Structures are given as structure tokens and as C-alpha cells.
Amino acid sequence: MAPPAQSQRSPSPSQPSGKGEVSDLKMQLRQLAGSRAPGTDDSKRELFKKAISYMTIGIDVSSLFSEMVMCSATSDIVLKKMCYLYVGNYAKYNPDLALLTINFLQKDCKDEDPMIRGLALRSLCSLRVANLVEYLVGPLGLGLKDGNSYVRTVATMGVLKLYHISAATCIDADFPATLKHLMLNDPDAQVVANCLSALQEIWSLEASTSEEASREREALLSKPIIYCLLNRIKEFSEWAQCIVLELVAKYVPSDGNEIFDMMNLLEDRLQHANGAVVLATIKLFLQLTLSMTDVHQQVYERIKAPLLTLVSSGSSEQSYAVLSHLHLLVMRAPILFSSDYKHFYCQYNEPFYVKKLKLEMLTAVANESNTYEIVTELCEYAANVDIPIARESIRAVGKIALQQYDVNAIVDRLLQFLEMEKDYVTAETLVLVKDLLRKYPQWSHDCIAVVGNISSKNVQEPKAKAALIWMLGEYAQDMQDAPYILESLIDNWDDEHSAEVRLHLLTAVMKCFLRRPPETQKALGAALAAGLADFHQDVHDRALFYYRLLQHNVSVAERVVNPPKQAVSVFADTQSSEIKDRIFDEFNSLSVVYQTPSYMFIDKEHRGPFAFSEELENLSIGVESANVASAQRVEANDKDLLLSTSEKEETRGPSSNGSAYSAPSYDSSSASLIASQAPSELIPSNQSLQAHAPQASLAIDDLLGLGLPVAPNPAPSPPPLTLNAKAVLEPNAFQQKWRQLPISVSQEYSINPQGVAALTTPQALLQHMQGHFIHCIASGGQAPNFKFFFFAQKAEESSTFLVECIINSSSCKVQIKIKADDQSTSQAFSDLFQSALSKFGMP
Amino acid sequence: MISQFFVLSQRGDNIVFRDYRGDVQKGSAEIFFRKVKFWKEDGEEEAPPVFNVDGVNYFHVKVVGLLFVATTRTNVSPSLVLELLQRIARVIKDYLGVLNEDSLRKNFVLMYELLDEVIDFGYVQTTSTEVLKSYVFNEPILVDAARLPTLGPAAIFMQGTKRMPGTAVTKSVIANEPGGRKREEIFVDIIEKISITFSSSGYILTSEIDGTIQMKSYLSGNPEIRLAFNEDLSIGRGRGSIYDYSSSGSGAVILDDCNFHESVRLDSFDTDRTLSLVPPDGEFPVMNYRMTQEFKPPFRINTLIEEAGPLKAEVILKIHAEFSSSITANTIVVQMPLPTYTTRVSFELEPGAVGQMTDFKESNKRLEWGLKKIVGGSEHTLRAKLTFSQESHGNITKEAGPVSMTFTIPMYNASKLQVKYLQIAKKSKTYNPYRWVRYVTQANSYVARI
Structure with missing residues (x-):
């Protein structure tokens, strides 16, 4: 122990201003630098400690650099470590001074103590100074061959650091090859794991410029490497296991046996106390079994218990991370969890973010058999003192009601909420009752009776007020006081701050007027006058619109404002299923916690080693989107997928025509008739058309595969086309080309049923096409729709063909789109492609 | 991989700050702290453990009032990072014996040394105290555990949250005893957290026990250890063993599920319910388990509310301890939210009550009764x-x-899971280290509706 006297003072450095203390320190260090007196090391330790403590609290102590380096000529390892830490922190900003340290670090790299060799090597690589890389290569090379595993683990990470300082130096020294060798052969598991991490990073960064690197990156997923790692899985530390499992999850096994072998091997990982290991294993199991429905379901059953145990065993932060994943699974397959609903009950001391997830799960798993219990439980929370949770619970009850289980009883409960006379409960309930009435107009009688008793003075929240006003307008017939309540609300027009409420007020008073003109006339006049004078543009416009409409013709106004409505059958889901599938593909990552696909929150340069290819192959990892049209919509939605914006424009052109044809009978008034069904706002008619048009048309367009300008000039007599058997194309390059090139051939034809029969998995076709020198870069889908991206290169030049191919196995139809560097040969290639495809499945 | 790791005090001061990759700006600690302190998003008042600000992902866990934080720009596994943060806290505790702001500040150089070995360039290398021992050279400066109110007034809070209570062992795994040689001993703690919800009529609506067997070994030479449990223990509801037939119903202990520490070997678990392991240095959970089998709740709560005039009411709370008289529960707190229009509460304890306190928390209209x-x-x-x-x-x-x-x-467990014996592979006849097997049960969420 070395508890020097000063330690009494050091623990709470009272945030010194810096300057004076630093120059003091400098003086003292200088005095000690040359001293060989006994006890010098202890005093040095104290001074170093001080310097580092200043560094921690953000005081710039870089001016001590030379003194620190001078003092570090010592055999005391603790001192050395402190010095390394200091140097590592400041070298980047003082490259000239950093040069001073090279000498002693290099010397230490040859020390006989492996600890010192490792430490020195680590510090050397952490300097992050570009013009010093020449000094790194030698020690790193030695470090990778060191007999001590500690030094090798440090060296493997050192290679990665070097790569980030100077990629060229790292590649030129052929370090990646050395790492690959170590990864397959080193006896120490941590060295292997570090090699894997480093190689994943290096090759995926290199892949954008080098085809070799992208091949190497793919090779990490090859059978020998995967097996080599899996066979040693238990030697790895729990953290390294996570890295390996994450890699294996991307491997595509060749057959079912392989899948079962892997699952049997890793089964016991599900009992690991470390949640990260368990989740990585679960991801692997889920990915492996995507195409095996029965087994996939068994996997769900198997992972339930371990997940629940993890949720309740760790700290609340850890359990949140696990619970987010459980939430994802529950949302995907609520039926499989419907008997486990009690696990999703909230505990009073859980943080809000946990409770919220649980409420969502409770909503999802509700079905005929458990709705009564779940709603009873939710009603307890609604009465709770925890207001945010009470609100969420009421919303949850409403959502369950909209799912159509036991509506009768739920409506009763909601109405009881209104009797609780708590403002926030009333507010949330009103919003829900409104939604319920839109779906189940048959309940209006019961609801309106209760809602009519609510004093509008007790409702302050804009959303709730808007809901109440909507009901007043919609059910003006059944509510005795409706005109008078509206009138009093209009009297307070100026005090109403929410534009949403004022908009609703206008619409409601219009509806009321059309039903009960004599009683409402005065209120309507006042509302229109107030609306016209309103400073809010939308309110003003709507008032003016109503005014003109009434002026024009009252019966038209009736048709616009108060048309007969159909009950809403399904409320739009906030998140598309494509987005959800993407999040599922990114299981065991932040995407699940944020409930957002990674491309929306991670910068491009930080998307993990395989993220990019995942993006390209968003289908190939086994998205369950059964229909291709929807899969294509994802692409249209995503900002940087295969279709470029210009191309989207192109597809949209003909399509908006199409939708104009599909809805020819709507004149503008009837269009707004549809729009007015949305109770929240009167959407201008053209806007609603716009909202629907591109989506629908895109789907239609893509399904037909027509309507796109086909490149005109198929050469009359194309020269015979031969393809390069060893064509390579980096996914990045593929994406870029796909974006740049126009479509030169777009065709649809049938393939023979034998071919379709052979298409049990996409892999079969891939191999077949490869035999014809047409290579697949991405594939996916499930019966009956499969989608592939192929590419091929001409044998004699580097001209490339890109193909998007969609096969419907039930109709035996194929759609292809071809893009080519050299458009004159694209027709020839198309013929070649078709003939290759037609041979698929033939004996 | 992670970019930075830092520890912040409750006031937001940097206690330790380590940048591993240099791709996140230096001011991240400040950005983080401000975000957490003034968190207000979709009605939440508490920042979730993971969030994203301008492309940087911040992870944090709270340990004894300190914030352990990691940042990254990549899409990493949140479980991995949160687990790691918790693990770093545990390693520090192993080294320092006591984990708090004071001990961290005194040992920040040691902290840096540890952090350098735990993570390299953002990749986890090891979190095993055992392995780290050979790479780390700073001696811990120990703070006096007795003098420090580790659980102080926050103790009531700490019990409420899910964090396992620090076992009473506040001795560094690394530092030597003042006497020179270490005492040979091993602690095995069976810690159970109970969650129960009673309906207003006193029925049990849901119940769960979450247990951990925590081990902390100070044995030299890493001998192998065998832990034997009750013979009627079985794991997995529905896949109970055939022997259940005879003992079904009454005595059998059926766990829903459990998981184990890496070092645990289950070779003979199926035949004689024993675990064998070579415990690494430091504190670690041997096994976590979860049980929803019915059990006898330690306390029954009875609540009666009676109106007593237009502006008055009386609440009568009764607590009955259902366990044996040889056992004593401590630090009991009963809470009950009262109607928001409550202005005054006067309490009446039973005659001769000792060590009880009552309070009406005006701010959140809550009744508190401590025993x-x-x-x-x-x-x-x-x-x-x-x-x-x-x-x-x-x-x-x-x-x-x-x-x-x-x-x-203390010395009570609701699940009836027991460690029958703790066997240490003998080095010599005279080798007889101290073995401590302790049980403790705590309330996690113990709620009675009215």
C-alpha cells in the first residue's frame, strides 16, 4: 500500500482554476526528473496523480508534456501506466511532443516483462498521430508474433488503431492477413475475438473501395470460419461470445441439419446469466429458423422463460433492455404470449419507461380469453396516483376496445372513468370515446348520455376538448343541449388558445346548424364571424370556406360537412410492417429499444460491419413480407435504398395518372366528403388524393412492371454475348449503379412450373444462375413471392448488367428489370438471362 | 463497441472519464448530464437508460447514486453495454470494497488502470476481477466502510428499486488485511425479492419471487466448490421430474426458470441437485432464478377506510407477520396515497409502540408508516x-x-430453496475456511389494493 500523505487532499480537487497549480506542478516535476534519491518514485506518483486528476476535470495540463516524459524513465510500472495514460490523452494535440515519447515506448516494447511490452505497445498505438505511424509497424509486427498472449491481444487491437490512423500503412504491412491467420490459429480465445472485431471493422471500411476486401468480408461468413469459431465458443469470454454469435447470426446454413446442429450446440447459452449473450443467442435462433415455421414457433416458446428471468433478475436498466426485446417479440406474435399476460402487469415501483412497454404488451396480447382480467388490471392503473401511467392505461383500455374484444364491458368501464371526475381521466376517456364511436356508432346512445353530462368547463386539454366538441357536433341530434354548449364555447372564442379546438368548433357548429338550424343560427353566425377574424390561417380559411359554402347552397354544404359516414373498421397503424420487419432484422441492437430502424439514427460511416449489405438485402435476411408490392414500398419509403429520387419521380409520373383514372367519379365536393370522415380535420381534397396516390400507384406500377419507358434501341443483330465467370461487384457499387443507370429492359414472362417447384429456397436458383455466370447480390422473400438482385459482367470488358427479378411461384410469372452500362447489349443479355432462367429446374 | 466511458457524480462532476475511440465530442458528459437532469419527453420524467442525442447514443446505469455512462455512435447491443456498465461497477466494488463517490475519487488512478484493461479501443477485453488482478498494479486506497453511511437516508429508496442490496461484505477482494494475510472465507447469499399484488379482498392476484445466489469468495488458490440444494427442487414448470409424484403439492420447490454464471457446471445437477464451480475472485451471481409457484406471503395487509362525517375519514392499517417468531423483519415502511384533497392527518399508534414513526407527506399526499x-x-x-x-x-x-x-x-426465504451444504475441495486437513450462507428476503413490489 502506498497511502502517501497527500492523498488526504487529493480526493476532492476543489475545481482549481488551473494555471497556478499547473505551473507549480511543472516546477516540482522538473526537480524530480533527474533525481535518483530513494522515495522519488513515490513523490512522482503523487505528482502524476495530480496531473491526471486535473486532466479528468478538464484542466489542460498538456504544458507538462516534456516534464512528464522526462520523469517517466523509471522501472515503476504504476508510474509508467500513469504516464502512458497522460501521453495517450495529449499526444494527438501535440504531435511534436509525442515524438519525444516514441523512443522510450519503442524501448519498452522490447522489455523482457510481457506486461510492459503490452502496455508500451498499447500506448504507442494510442498516440493517434499520423506522422508517427512509421514507428508503429515494427513493434506491431513483433507484437503479433509475441509469445505472450497478453501482448498479442494488445497487438491485434493495435492493428485496428493503426488502421484508423493510416489505413494505407496498415494494409501495406499486410496486417489483415496476419490477423486472419491468428484468428484461425491462435490458442488464446481473446486474441481470436480481437482479430475478429478488427477484421470486421477493417474489411467493411475497405469494402467500399476494394473488391478484395469485400470478398474477405463475405469470407468471414464462410463455413470454415464460422465453424472454427463455433467450435471454440466456450473458450471465449462472455463478451467475445456476443461478437461471435452476432457474426454467426448472419451466416446462411446450407440445410436443416446444420441449423439443428448449431442450435443444439448453443442451446445452453440461453441459460447464461449475461443478458447480452442470451439475446445474441436468441437472435441467432430466430434468424436460423425464419423459414421453418414450426421450429420458429418452438424457438419462441423456448426463449420465453429465459427472457422473463432476465427481465426480473438484473438492474432496472438491464431489464429495460431485455424487456424492449420481449416487447418486440410480443408485438410480432401476440398469440404466443397470450397466456403469459400476468408477467406484463406493472409493479408500482417500476420506472415509467418500463411500465409503458408493459402496457403496450398487455394491449397486444389481449384476446377473448384474457381481456376481462387485463382490462380489470388496467382499470386499477387508471385510478392510480401515477398520472402519466393512468393516462397510458386508459389509452390501453381504449386500444383493446378497438381490437373488438368484449367491447360491451369495456364501454361500460370507460363510462365509469368519466364518473371518476378526475380531469386527466376525463380528458383521456373523451378522446377514446370519440374513437370508439367512430368505430362502433351503435354505442352512441349509451355514450352520449354520459358525455352529455360532462361540463365542458371541466375539460381543458385541447385533445379532449376537440373530442368533446366533435361529439357535440356529430350527435347534435341526440344531445339536448348541444347548440347551447357550443354557443357558450363560442362566446369564449378569444380565450381558446388551441387552433385545433377552434377548427373543431367551426365544424361542430356547422353540423349542429344543419340539423337544428333555428337553435344554432346565432351561434353559427358568431362562430363564422370570430373565425373570419381569427389570426390562425387554417381557422380563418375554414370559416371562410363554410361561409361561402353556405352562401352557395345549403344542401351542398350539408353534403360536404355532414355526409353519411361509414364506421372506421381499422385505424391506421403508426408503423408499417416493413419498418417492423427491419427492426426485427436488427434484433439485439438499439433499433429495438428506439423502435426505429438503424438507418434513421446511425450515421452512414458508423453502421456496423455488415449493416450495409443488410440494407441492400433487406429482403434476403428473411423478412416475412409475403408480398413483393409491399416490399417495394419499403424501398420507395427509405431514403437511400435502391431507387433514387429521380427514379421515384419517374415511376410516379404515369402512376398519378393511373389513380386519376381509378377515381374518376369524384368531383371535388365528393372528394372532400371522404376527407371529412376524418374527424380531426377537414383535409383539403387534393391533399387527400396526394396522400393516397403515390402509394397506390407505386404498388400497381411495380406489380405490373410496366409503364416504364423501355429503352428503345435493341441492336438489330447483337454480337454474341459471353459473360465473365468470375464477375465481382461490391454491394456498394451495385447500389450506386442501380441508382444511376436507367432501366433498359423491363419484361414480364412465365417460367416453367418445374422451375417454380425447384424454388423451395432462393438458394437453389442462385446456384443455378451462377452456373450461367449470373451472380446474385441480394435475395429474399417467401413463397409465393421471391425477389432477387443479380449482376453479370461481359467477358471481355468490364461492362456490367444489373437485374431485378421478381418471381411469383403461384402464378409462375417473372418480372425483370435490367440496367446496363452498355445499353446496346442489354436486350441480348435479357435473352440470355431468360434462357438461363428457363433452364432452372429442368433435369 | 463503445466510444467513451465516464462516471458522473450526482451533481454531474466527472469522476472518471475515458475516451477510447475519439469519435464522440469531448463535451459529451455535459450534454448527457443536462439531458438526464432535465428529461421531459412524452410525459416521462425519468430518462430511459438509453437515448440518442445528435447521433450519439448514451447508455447509463445508476449505481449508489453515481451515473456510469457509455457513449457510442454505432448500433450496438444495448444489453451488452448496460451489462458492461453494471459489471464495471462490480469490478470497482471488488477492488475498493466500498463503491461510492469518495472511494472512487481516492482511487481514480486505479480506475484508469482498470478501465484500460477492461476495454481496449471500445471492445470489451475482460470484466473478471480474477483476470484483471494480474494486469493491475495500483493498490486500492481503502475508505473506512464503517464510517460511511453507504446506504444512509437513501436506504429506503434503494430497497424499492430493483438493484440488489450490496451484500454486507465491504472488504476489497484485492487489498490485504492489515494483519498481512487474508482470512480464508466465502460468502453465499441467497437474496430473494418478492413481488405480490393482493386484491381488495385479500386474494393474491399475482406473485413472483426473483432470487439470486450471490457468491463472494476470499479463498486462496481457487478450490472447487459444490453447492447442494434441496432434493425436491425442480426447474421448469411443466417439465417437472417424475419424482414429483410423491411430493407434489406441498413441499416441492419448483422454479420457473433460472440461469447460471459461466463458471457453474451442471454435470450432476439432474441427479443430486448440486452445482460445482471454481469461484473466480470477486462478487458474482452463481444463479438467478424466478418462481411463480404459490408461496406463503410474509405479511398480510388489511386496510379499512371509513367515512367519519362530511370532511373526515379514518384509515385503519393492519399488518400481520405470517412468519415464525424466531425471525424478525426490519426497516419496514408502509405507504399509502391518500385523496388529493386531504389536508391533515392525525395518527394513532397502538399503545406501547416502539420504534415506529408516522408521517403525512403533504407534497404527494402520501401516508407513511415506518417500523x-x-x-x-x-x-x-x-x-x-x-x-x-x-x-x-x-x-x-x-x-x-x-x-x-x-x-x-434476514434469515428467511419465501421460496424454500435451500443450500443444504457448501463443500470446499480440501487442500489439507487443517484447511477449514469460514463459510457464510445467508438468506435475506426483500420486498420488490408488495402491494395491497383497497
Whole structure:
């Protein structure tokens, strides 16, 4: 122990201003630098400690650099470590001074103590100074061959650091090859794991410029490497296991046996106390079994218990991370969890973010058999003192009601909420009752009776007020006081701050007027006058619109404002299923916690080693989107997928025509008739058309595969086309080309049923096409729709063909789109492609 | 991989700050702290453990009031990072014996040394105290555990949250005893957290026990250890063993599920319910388990609310300890939210009550009743007279409650899981290290609706 006297003072450095203390320190260090007196090391330790403590609290102590380096000529390892830490922190900003340290670090790299060799090597690589890389290569090379595993683990990470300082130096020294060798052969598991991490990073960064690197990156997923790692899985530390499992999850096994072998091997990982290991294993199991429905379901059953145990065993932060994943699974397959609903009950001391997830799960798993219990439980929370949770619970009850289980009883409960006379409960309930009435107009009688008793003075929240006003307008017939309540609300027009409420007020008073003109006339006049004078543009416009409409013709106004409505059958889901599938593909990552696909929150340069290819192959990892049209919509939605914006424009052109044809009978008034069904706002008619048009048309367009300008000039007599058997194309390059090139051939034809029969998995076709020198870069889908991206290169030049191919196995139809560097040969290639495809499945 | 790791004090001061990759700006700690302190998003008042600000992902866990934070720009596994943060805290505790702001500040150089070995360039290298021992050279400067109120006034809070209570062992795994040689001993703690919800009529609506067997070994030379459990223990409901037939119903202990530490070997678990392991240095959970099998709750809570005039009501709380009289529960706190229009509460304890305190928390309208001790088999009653500022709407029960309770019961476990024996592979005849097997049960969420 070395508890020097000063330690009494050091623990709470009272945030010194810096300057004076630093120059003091400098003086003292200088005095000690040359001293060989006994006890010098202890005093040095104290001074170093001080310097580092200043560094921690953000005081710039870089001016001590030379003194620190001078003092570090010592055999005391603790001192050395402190010095390394200091140097590592400041070298980047003082490259000239950093040069001073090279000498002693290099010397230490040859020390006989492996600890010192490792430490020195680590510090050397952490300097992050570009013009010093020449000094790194030698020690790193030695470090990778060191007999001590500690030094090798440090060296493997050192290679990665070097790569980030100077990629060229790292590649030129052929370090990646050395790492690959170590990864397959080193006896120490941590060295292997570090090699894997480093190689994943290096090759995926290199892949954008080098085809070799992208091949190497793919090779990490090859059978020998995967097996080599899996066979040693238990030697790895729990953290390294996570890295390996994450890699294996991307491997595509060749057959079912392989899948079962892997699952049997890793089964016991599900009992690991470390949640990260368990989740990585679960991801692997889920990915492996995507195409095996029965087994996939068994996997769900198997992972339930371990997940629940993890949720309740760790700290609340850890359990949140696990619970987010459980939430994802529950949302995907609520039926499989419907008997486990009690696990999703909230505990009073859980943080809000946990409770919220649980409420969502409770909503999802509700079905005929458990709705009564779940709603009873939710009603307890609604009465709770925890207001945010009470609100969420009421919303949850409403959502369950909209799912159509036991509506009768739920409506009763909601109405009881209104009797609780708590403002926030009333507010949330009103919003829900409104939604319920839109779906189940048959309940209006019961609801309106209760809602009519609510004093509008007790409702302050804009959303709730808007809901109440909507009901007043919609059910003006059944509510005795409706005109008078509206009138009093209009009297307070100026005090109403929410534009949403004022908009609703206008619409409601219009509806009321059309039903009960004599009683409402005065209120309507006042509302229109107030609306016209309103400073809010939308309110003003709507008032003016109503005014003109009434002026024009009252019966038209009736048709616009108060048309007969159909009950809403399904409320739009906030998140598309494509987005959800993407999040599922990114299981065991932040995407699940944020409930957002990674491309929306991670910068491009930080998307993990395989993220990019995942993006390209968003289908190939086994998205369950059964229909291709929807899969294509994802692409249209995503900002940087295969279709470029210009191309989207192109597809949209003909399509908006199409939708104009599909809805020819709507004149503008009837269009707004549809729009007015949305109770929240009167959407201008053209806007609603716009909202629907591109989506629908895109789907239609893509399904037909027509309507796109086909490149005109198929050469009359194309020269015979031969393809390069060893064509390579980096996914990045593929994406870029796909974006740049126009479509030169777009065709649809049938393939023979034998071919379709052979298409049990996409892999079969891939191999077949490869035999014809047409290579697949991405594939996916499930019966009956499969989608592939192929590419091929001409044998004699580097001209490339890109193909998007969609096969419907039930109709035996194929759609292809071809893009080519050299458009004159694209027709020839198309013929070649078709003939290759037609041979698929033939004996 | 992670970019930075830092520890912040409650006030937001950097205690330790380590940048591993240099791709996140230096001011991240400040950005983080401000975000957490003033968190207000979609109605939440508490920042979730993971969030994203301008492309940087921030992870944090709270340990004894300190914030352990990691940042990254990549899409990493959140479980991995949160687990790692918790693990770093544990390693530090192993080294320092006591984990708190003071001990961290005194040992920040050691912290840096540890952090350099735990993570390299953002990749986890090891979190095993055992392995780290050979790379780390700074000696821990120990703070006096007795002098420090580790659990202090925050103790009540700490029990409420899910964080396992620090076992009473506040001795560094690394540092030597003042006497020179280390005492050979091993601690095995069976810690159970109970969650129960009683309906208003006293039925158990849901119940769960979450248990951990925590081990901390100070044995030299890493001998192998065998832990034997009750023979009637079985794991996995529905896949119970055939022997269940004879003992079904009454005595058998059936765990829903459990998981184990890496070092645990289960070779003979199926035949004789024993685990064998070579415990690494430091504190670690041997096994986590979860049980939803019915069990006898340690306390029964009875609540009665009676109106007593237009602006008055009386609450009667009764707690009955259902465990044996040889056992004593301590630090019991009973809480109950009262109607928001409650203005005054006067309490009436039973005659001769000792070590009890009552309070009406004006700010959140909450009744609190604290008891230092409850002996098994006894019953305690509290009467509270409420005064309201307005007339109640007829149903006070809808405006108040539920009653919740926190407690600690040493030497008691509700699951009946037992460590029958703890065997240490003998090095010599005279080798007889101290073995401590301790049970403790705590309330996690113990709620009675009214």
C-alpha cells in the first residue's frame, strides 16, 4: 500500500482554476526528473496523480508534456501506466511532443516483462498521430508474433488503431492477413475475438473501395470460419461470445441439419446469466429458423422463460433492455404470449419507461380469453396516483376496445372513468370515446348520455376538448343541449388558445346548424364571424370556406360537412410492417429499444460491419413480407435504398395518372366528403388524393412492371454475348449503379412450373444462375413471392448488367428489370438471362 | 463497441472519464448530464437508460447514486453495454470494497488502470476481477466502510428499486488485511425479492419471487466448490421430474426458470441437485432464478377506510407477520396515497409502540408508516384520521391507495430453496475456511389494493 500523505487532499480537487497549480506542478516535476534519491518514485506518483486528476476535470495540463516524459524513465510500472495514460490523452494535440515519447515506448516494447511490452505497445498505438505511424509497424509486427498472449491481444487491437490512423500503412504491412491467420490459429480465445472485431471493422471500411476486401468480408461468413469459431465458443469470454454469435447470426446454413446442429450446440447459452449473450443467442435462433415455421414457433416458446428471468433478475436498466426485446417479440406474435399476460402487469415501483412497454404488451396480447382480467388490471392503473401511467392505461383500455374484444364491458368501464371526475381521466376517456364511436356508432346512445353530462368547463386539454366538441357536433341530434354548449364555447372564442379546438368548433357548429338550424343560427353566425377574424390561417380559411359554402347552397354544404359516414373498421397503424420487419432484422441492437430502424439514427460511416449489405438485402435476411408490392414500398419509403429520387419521380409520373383514372367519379365536393370522415380535420381534397396516390400507384406500377419507358434501341443483330465467370461487384457499387443507370429492359414472362417447384429456397436458383455466370447480390422473400438482385459482367470488358427479378411461384410469372452500362447489349443479355432462367429446374 | 466511458457524480462532476475511440465530442458528459437532469419527453420524467442525442447514443446505469455512462455512435447491443456498465461497477466494488463517490475519487488512478484493461479501443477485453488482478498494479486506497453511511437516508429508496442490496461484505477482494494475510472465507447469499399484488379482498392476484445466489469468495488458490440444494427442487414448470409424484403439492420447490454464471457446471445437477464451480475472485451471481409457484406471503395487509362525517375519514392499517417468531423483519415502511384533497392527518399508534414513526407527506399526499422491527407472528395497527378540504364523492377507496410495503427479512426465504451444504475441495486437513450462507428476503413490489 502506498497511502502517501497527500492523498488526504487529493480526493476532492476543489475545481482549481488551473494555471497556478499547473505551473507549480511543472516546477516540482522538473526537480524530480533527474533525481535518483530513494522515495522519488513515490513523490512522482503523487505528482502524476495530480496531473491526471486535473486532466479528468478538464484542466489542460498538456504544458507538462516534456516534464512528464522526462520523469517517466523509471522501472515503476504504476508510474509508467500513469504516464502512458497522460501521453495517450495529449499526444494527438501535440504531435511534436509525442515524438519525444516514441523512443522510450519503442524501448519498452522490447522489455523482457510481457506486461510492459503490452502496455508500451498499447500506448504507442494510442498516440493517434499520423506522422508517427512509421514507428508503429515494427513493434506491431513483433507484437503479433509475441509469445505472450497478453501482448498479442494488445497487438491485434493495435492493428485496428493503426488502421484508423493510416489505413494505407496498415494494409501495406499486410496486417489483415496476419490477423486472419491468428484468428484461425491462435490458442488464446481473446486474441481470436480481437482479430475478429478488427477484421470486421477493417474489411467493411475497405469494402467500399476494394473488391478484395469485400470478398474477405463475405469470407468471414464462410463455413470454415464460422465453424472454427463455433467450435471454440466456450473458450471465449462472455463478451467475445456476443461478437461471435452476432457474426454467426448472419451466416446462411446450407440445410436443416446444420441449423439443428448449431442450435443444439448453443442451446445452453440461453441459460447464461449475461443478458447480452442470451439475446445474441436468441437472435441467432430466430434468424436460423425464419423459414421453418414450426421450429420458429418452438424457438419462441423456448426463449420465453429465459427472457422473463432476465427481465426480473438484473438492474432496472438491464431489464429495460431485455424487456424492449420481449416487447418486440410480443408485438410480432401476440398469440404466443397470450397466456403469459400476468408477467406484463406493472409493479408500482417500476420506472415509467418500463411500465409503458408493459402496457403496450398487455394491449397486444389481449384476446377473448384474457381481456376481462387485463382490462380489470388496467382499470386499477387508471385510478392510480401515477398520472402519466393512468393516462397510458386508459389509452390501453381504449386500444383493446378497438381490437373488438368484449367491447360491451369495456364501454361500460370507460363510462365509469368519466364518473371518476378526475380531469386527466376525463380528458383521456373523451378522446377514446370519440374513437370508439367512430368505430362502433351503435354505442352512441349509451355514450352520449354520459358525455352529455360532462361540463365542458371541466375539460381543458385541447385533445379532449376537440373530442368533446366533435361529439357535440356529430350527435347534435341526440344531445339536448348541444347548440347551447357550443354557443357558450363560442362566446369564449378569444380565450381558446388551441387552433385545433377552434377548427373543431367551426365544424361542430356547422353540423349542429344543419340539423337544428333555428337553435344554432346565432351561434353559427358568431362562430363564422370570430373565425373570419381569427389570426390562425387554417381557422380563418375554414370559416371562410363554410361561409361561402353556405352562401352557395345549403344542401351542398350539408353534403360536404355532414355526409353519411361509414364506421372506421381499422385505424391506421403508426408503423408499417416493413419498418417492423427491419427492426426485427436488427434484433439485439438499439433499433429495438428506439423502435426505429438503424438507418434513421446511425450515421452512414458508423453502421456496423455488415449493416450495409443488410440494407441492400433487406429482403434476403428473411423478412416475412409475403408480398413483393409491399416490399417495394419499403424501398420507395427509405431514403437511400435502391431507387433514387429521380427514379421515384419517374415511376410516379404515369402512376398519378393511373389513380386519376381509378377515381374518376369524384368531383371535388365528393372528394372532400371522404376527407371529412376524418374527424380531426377537414383535409383539403387534393391533399387527400396526394396522400393516397403515390402509394397506390407505386404498388400497381411495380406489380405490373410496366409503364416504364423501355429503352428503345435493341441492336438489330447483337454480337454474341459471353459473360465473365468470375464477375465481382461490391454491394456498394451495385447500389450506386442501380441508382444511376436507367432501366433498359423491363419484361414480364412465365417460367416453367418445374422451375417454380425447384424454388423451395432462393438458394437453389442462385446456384443455378451462377452456373450461367449470373451472380446474385441480394435475395429474399417467401413463397409465393421471391425477389432477387443479380449482376453479370461481359467477358471481355468490364461492362456490367444489373437485374431485378421478381418471381411469383403461384402464378409462375417473372418480372425483370435490367440496367446496363452498355445499353446496346442489354436486350441480348435479357435473352440470355431468360434462357438461363428457363433452364432452372429442368433435369 | 463503445466510444467513451465516464462516471458522473450526482451533481454531474466527472469522476472518471475515458475516451477510447475519439469519435464522440469531448463535451459529451455535459450534454448527457443536462439531458438526464432535465428529461421531459412524452410525459416521462425519468430518462430511459438509453437515448440518442445528435447521433450519439448514451447508455447509463445508476449505481449508489453515481451515473456510469457509455457513449457510442454505432448500433450496438444495448444489453451488452448496460451489462458492461453494471459489471464495471462490480469490478470497482471488488477492488475498493466500498463503491461510492469518495472511494472512487481516492482511487481514480486505479480506475484508469482498470478501465484500460477492461476495454481496449471500445471492445470489451475482460470484466473478471480474477483476470484483471494480474494486469493491475495500483493498490486500492481503502475508505473506512464503517464510517460511511453507504446506504444512509437513501436506504429506503434503494430497497424499492430493483438493484440488489450490496451484500454486507465491504472488504476489497484485492487489498490485504492489515494483519498481512487474508482470512480464508466465502460468502453465499441467497437474496430473494418478492413481488405480490393482493386484491381488495385479500386474494393474491399475482406473485413472483426473483432470487439470486450471490457468491463472494476470499479463498486462496481457487478450490472447487459444490453447492447442494434441496432434493425436491425442480426447474421448469411443466417439465417437472417424475419424482414429483410423491411430493407434489406441498413441499416441492419448483422454479420457473433460472440461469447460471459461466463458471457453474451442471454435470450432476439432474441427479443430486448440486452445482460445482471454481469461484473466480470477486462478487458474482452463481444463479438467478424466478418462481411463480404459490408461496406463503410474509405479511398480510388489511386496510379499512371509513367515512367519519362530511370532511373526515379514518384509515385503519393492519399488518400481520405470517412468519415464525424466531425471525424478525426490519426497516419496514408502509405507504399509502391518500385523496388529493386531504389536508391533515392525525395518527394513532397502538399503545406501547416502539420504534415506529408516522408521517403525512403533504407534497404527494402520501401516508407513511415506518417500523424498525416486526417479530414473526405479531400484528401491528395504525389508525389515521384524515381531514379533507372538500367533500368526497362518496367513494374514498377510489381516491386512495393502493398500500405498498417495503421490508427486509434476514434469515428467511419465501421460496424454500435451500443450500443444504457448501463443500470446499480440501487442500489439507487443517484447511477449514469460514463459510457464510445467508438468506435475506426483500420486498420488490408488495402491494395491497383497497
